Amino acid sequence: MNVSRRSFLSGAAAITAGAVLAGPAGAAGRRGLSVSGEKFLLDGKPFQIVSGAVHYFRIHPDQWRDRLERLKALGLNTIETYVPWNFHQPKPGRADFGGWRDLPAFIRLAGELGFPVIVRPSPYICAEWEFGGLPAWLLADRDLELRCADPAYLTAVDAWYDQLIPRLAPLEAQHGGPIVAVQIENEYGSYGNDTSYLAHLRDGLRSRGMTSLLFAADGASDFFLRFGSLPGTFEAGTGDGDPAPSLAALKTFQPGQPVLMAEYWDGWFDHWGDQHNTRDPAQLASYVDSLLATGASINLYMACGGTNFGFTAGANTSGTTYQPTVTSYDYDSPVGEAGDLGAKFTALRPVLTRYTGVSAPVPARSARLVARTLAPSGSVPLLDSLDVLSKPVRSAQPVPMERLGQATGLIHYRTTVQGPHSGPLSIHGLADRALVFVDGSPLGVLDRNRPSGTLDLKLTKPSTRLDILVDAMGRVNYGPYLADRKGIDGWVAMSTQQKLFGWEIRPLPLDDLSGLRFGSGGAAGPAFHRFTTDIAAPEDGFVALPGWEKGVVWLNGFNLGRYWTIGPQRTLYAPKPLWRKGTNSIVVLELHEPGTTIELRPEADLG
Ligand code: GLA
Numbered sequence: 001m002n003v004s005r006r007s008f009l010s011g012a013a014a015i016t017a018g019a020v021l022a023g024p025a026g027a028a029g030r031r032g033l034s035v036s037g038e039k040f041l042l043d044g045k046p047f048q049i050v051s052g053a054v055h056y057f058r059i060h061p062d063q064w065r066d067r068l069e070r071l072k073a074l075g076l077n078t079i080e081t082y083v084p085w086n087f088h089q090p091k092p093g094r095a096d097f098g099g100w101r102d103l104p105a106f107i108r109l110a111g112e113l114g115f116p117v118i119v120r121p122s123p124y125i126c127a128e129w130e131f132g133g134l135p136a137w138l139l140a141d142r143d144l145e146l147r148c149a150d151p152a153y154l155t156a157v158d159a160w161y162d163q164l165i166p167r168l169a170p171l172e173a174q175h176g177g178p179i180v181a182v183q184i185e186n187e188y189g190s191y192g193n194d195t196s197y198l199a200h201l202r203d204g205l206r207s208r209g210m211t212s213l214l215f216a217a218d219g220a221s222d223f224f225l226r227f228g229s230l231p232g233t234f235e236a237g238t239g240d241g242d243p244a245p246s247l248a249a250l251k252t253f254q255p256g257q258p259v260l261m262a263e264y265w266d267g268w269f270d271h272w273g274d275q276h277n278t279r280d281p282a283q284l285a286s287y288v289d290s291l292l293a294t295g296a297s298i299n300l301y302m303a304c305g306g307t308n309f310g311f312t313a314g315a316n317t318s319g320t321t322y323q324p325t326v327t328s329y330d331y332d333s334p335v336g337e338a339g340d341l342g343a344k345f346t347a348l349r350p351v352l353t354r355y356t357g358v359s360a361p362v363p364a365r366s367a368r369l370v371a372r373t374l375a376p377s378g379s380v381p382l383l384d385s386l387d388v389l390s391k392p393v394r395s396a397q398p399v400p401m402e403r404l405g406q407a408t409g410l411i412h413y414r415t416t417v418q419g420p421h422s423g424p425l426s427i428h429g430l431a432d433r434a435l436v437f438v439d440g441s442p443l444g445v446l447d448r449n450r451p452s453g454t455l456d457l458k459l460t461k462p463s464t465r466l467d468i469l470v471d472a473m474g475r476v477n478y479g480p481y482l483a484d485r486k487g488i489d490g491w492v493a494m495s496t497q498q499k500l501f502g503w504e505i506r507p508l509p510l511d512d513l514s515g516l517r518f519g520s521g522g523a524a525g526p527a528f529h530r531f532t533t534d535i536a537a538p539e540d541g542f543v544a545l546p547g548w549e550k551g552v553v554w555l556n557g558f559n560l561g562r563y564w565t566i567g568p569q570r571t572l573y574a575p576k577p578l579w580r581k582g583t584n585s586i587v588v589l590e591l592h593e594p595g596t597t598i599e600l601r602p603e604a605d606l607g
Contacts, residue, residue, distance in 0.1 A: 032173025051078035052303020075352030084133035111178030169209035189228025217262035236262035267332030311408035314477030324473035327561030368602035369541035378518030388515030419459025429490020538579035547595025568607020
């Protein structure tokens with residue numbers, strides 16, 4: 001795994017694995033999954049795992065059944081999901097398992113459809129998800145060290161597991177439920193070397209009642225595998241491309257054990273400003289066939305696409321170049337973001353069904369909204385709406401949003417500067433993109449990827465209002481730069497060295513827009529624009545914003561995610577369950593200049 005997060009399609013991309021064995025109850029005869037020599041057993045019988053990843057947190061719950069049925073039609077015999085900690089516990093304290101967050105309901109549903117379920121509840125999941133699933137509030141404590149045996153981190157993990165694991169344990173196969181295997185951490189070997197942390201997680205699962213097969217999964221080199229594995233715990237691999245070298249490496253690392261590619265990447269995700277990633281369906285089908293022909297087991301990552309709704313997309317960074325992930329998590333999966341079954345589904349289905357014997361009818365494509373164009377019915381500038389969106393906090397210095405209990409969204413900083421004066425304005429510790437205004441007029445944009453960038457300040461009056469609106473994109477979800485505090489985690493300076501003091505700071509999580517007062521005219525600069533449209537029958541649709549630059553879209557109060565003219569993604573998925581029969585409201589926050597209209601479309605355009 002490389003830090004820049006390019007996948008390797010070449011055959012050289014490999015996995016290896018380390019260490020041994022099954023769940024505590026041994027092999028043949030036990031319910032669920034176990035290891036017997038070089039085979040997996042399910043309920044005591046030889047079983048080749050042909051699994052696919054599907055993320056309940058990226059799919060509206062009313063569509064869970066539909067997507068699982070499509071995965072059945074694909075020919076899978078097992079389902080796998082991550083559990084993002086921050087989705088369930090966005091604030092410390094009581095975790096949320098209601099509605100969309102009803103993980104037990106998702107697992108039971110998969111079980112009803114005949115799928116054994118692999119759960120990956122690791123406190124950290126990567127997954128191109130905001131902060132790799134870790135809750136932003138962990139970053140309020142500057143001394144807390146992530147993903148190791150730091151006592152403050154373990155205390156938070158344990159408190160989360162005290163709520164999560166008792167909900168999972170009764171769903172294990174030993175109690176007649178679908179859960180057959182559980183991952184303890186995610187590609188830990190590419191992050192750290194604290195085996196005592198891995199042991200703590202393993203013991204935490206066992207002591208809270210989990211008896212399933214536990215495993216770790218790590219990528220490519222012997223180096224990563226050695227540090228990611230835990231003696232006595234089954235080790236699986238992650239990778240893509242020609243599976244032969246990967247399978248050979250796994251066998252060498254863990255001789256005499258079954259081989260599991262816990263993530264075989266059948267597609268890939270996209271970054272803003274990059275190209276859209278796809279993979280050749282016929283080549284993929286032939287690789288998957290060659291993997292399964294050896295008797296190895298697989299989890300297709302992703303089998304079913306989804307959406308990084310709201311502010312849930314993650315990001316990557318090399319340390320110098322920050323790359324936020326787009327809103328769609330279609331991933332070029334066999335079952336697409338809107339459930340579409342394309343060429344990859346068609347190529348993989350005969351291969352998978354040949355190994356699993358699973359046979360299920362192929363569901364029809366979902367019905368779509370008819371294309372239409374919408375003009376705004378009103379607008380209101382963001383800087384005029386601060387009082388209805390937030391309460392100000394006063395601080396000598398700017399502070400990042402985590403210090404104010406804010407997880408995601410935007411954050412606004414205001415101060416007064418004395419003039420007359422001319423010189424450069426700079427922001428130190430910016431994440432991720434700042435729109436700067438002088439007495440309400442735009443001065444320019446500063447960006448995290450140009451840390452030495454400055455704006456020319458020309459102050460003619462004795463007193464000038466300075467507004468800085470920081471747009472936080474996703475927190476980093478992979479690699480050593482995980483602790484990605486948002487907003488301004490540093491200072492603002494005039495003429496290189498003079499720190500500006502005396503700030504009014506407003507968190508803008510934008511989770512409630514009901515207080516906005518739209519005027520009938522248009523508005524430039526950062527502003528909310530309202531649209532209404534009547535829908536006779538809700539169906540799946542996509543929102544396109546041609547001519548708009550960068551912002552966020554809400555449908556009936558639900559945050560569909562970010563758009564950005566740099567692409568590659570051009571449309572946002574607006575799933576059927578979010579539409580209403582009758583009048584629907586769409587709100588667009590455009591940070592720059594608005595276009596004239598937006599469009600509803602029946603098809604996605606991912607670039
Ligand atoms: C790794 C991680 C996954 C995901 C993929 C890339 O394998 O374990 O969570 O980030 O890379 O999509």
